[in-house]
Amino acid sequence: MKHTLMPWERGVVFRHGKLTEVLGPGRHRRGFRHQVRRLDVRPRSQTQGWQDIPTSDGVLIRVTLVLVWSISDPAQYVQAAATPEVELHLLTQIALRTAVLTRAHDEVDQSRETLAAETLASVAPRAADLGIDLREVAVRDVVMPTELRKAALAEILARSEARAALERARGETAALRSLLNAARLAEDHPALLQLRALQTANTVVLERNR
Structure with a gap:
């Protein structure tokens, strides 16, 4: 009997129940008393x-x-x-x-x-x-488990909300600091308020002229 093995195949040969050899790729001829078991080695x-x-x-x-x-x-x-x-x-x-x-x-x-x-x-x-x-x-x-996944999701959500609250607090603090600085400047330099009023008045007049 002829046996053709592909490059990724090996043939384990038995004769009368005993293993006799392992065949590599190629064409092989063995008698009818031989049994060849093909294996894919990829x-x-x-x-x-x-x-x-x-x-x-x-x-x-x-x-x-x-x-x-x-x-x-x-x-x-x-x-x-x-x-x-x-x-x-x-x-x-x-x-x-x-x-x-x-x-x-x-x-x-x-x-x-x-x-x-x-x-x-x-x-x-x-x-x-x-x-x-x-x-x-x-x-x-x-x-x-489902309970732990829900707990982990809640923890992530809580951290996200905490970061958002922190950013809002930072923004409010920055705004208050800016107002405080402006108040100090106005207190130390009253002329700045008059200048600001003149700028506002000029802006209003220009808009009316348009």
């Missing part, structure tokens, strides 16, 4: 389902991971586990849970990169035993 992205994880302060948060991995050892991949992808999923979920459990709820979102790095460091060696090269782990989503 990198693939995998978005894992969300997981509810308790934090160190007892808040249940929802976290989603994204993995990038590829098959590094085809022979190991087909022999180490019945479903290597499921095993990889379980390993990463456990590692993520362990990392989140050591942090308070308000630390998790800002620690995304650290959580991903800890998960990768924990899982990569064990993934290699499955014939998998775990290349990248990223924390995609961190979702807090």
